[in-house]
Every structure is written in structure tokens, then in C-alpha cells.
Amino acid sequence: TLFLSALTILFSASAIYYLEYEAQPDKFSSITESIWWATISLATVGYGDVYPITVGGKIFGTIISLVGIAVVAIPTGVISASFVEEIYKERLKRKED
Numbered sequence: 001t002l003f004l005s006a007l008t009i010l011f012s013a014s015a016i017y018y019l020e021y022e023a024q025p026d027k028f029s030s031i032t033e034s035i036w037w038a039t040i041s042l043a044t045v046g047y048g049d050v051y052p053i054t055v056g057g058k059i060f061g062t063i064i065s066l067v068g069i070a071v072v073a074i075p076t077g078v079i080s081a082s083f084v085e086e087i088y089k090e091r092l093k094r095k096e097d
Contacts, residue, residue, distance in 0.1 A: 001071070004071060005042065005071055008038075008042060008071060009035060009038045010038075012037075012038040012041065012042065012060075012064045012067075013031050014031050014034070015060055016028060016060060016061070016064075017033075019054060019056045020034075020053070020057045023054050023057070028050070036050060038064070041061060041064050042064060042071065044065060044068050044072070046065070
């Protein structure tokens with residue numbers, strides 16, 4: 001999950017840089033500066049200090065926000081289901097004893 005998150009952040013930072021640099025060279029001055037936007041967008045925090053203004057950037061930002069939810073929600077669901085299964089097994093084991 002951590003690797004997937006890091007890879008997604010780097011991809012989105014690169015893409016948003018190329019989409020927004022001409023319109024906002026002060027906000028998206030480099031790919032490393034764009035990592036801030038990618039991180040807050042993927043974490044679904046979205047502080048609002050840096051945001052896309054071009055149509056392509058807005059569409060990409062929408063998609064990346066949904067990807068961010070999936071990157072967090074899917075592993076969380078899998079881990080939660082595993083915990084529930086282990087608790088269920090433990091309760092069955094206690095009933096048999």
C-alpha cells in the first residue's frame with residue numbers, strides 16, 4: 001500500500017505539473033513542488049492553497065481524488081475484514097473449549 005501510494009503521488013505530481021505549469025508557474029513550478037498538491041489530493045485533505053485551474057487539471061484532479069479514496073479504502077477494508085475474521089475464529093475457539 002505504501003509503495004502504491006508513493007507511486008501514485010509521483011505519477012500525479014508529474015502529470016499535474018505538465019497540465020498546470022503554463023497556467024500557474026508560481027504554484028506548480030516543478031515536479032517536486034507538485035508533490036505537495038498530489039499528496040494532499042490523494043489524502044483527500046485538499047487544503048485549497050494549491051489547486052488546478054485548467055480544464056485538464058480539474059479533470060485530472062477529480063480522477064486523482066477518487067483514486068486516493070480507493071488507495072486508502074481498499075486496504076482498510078481488507079485489513080478490517082481480516083481482523084473481524086480473526087476475532088470470529090477466536091470466539092469459535094473459546095466456545096469449543
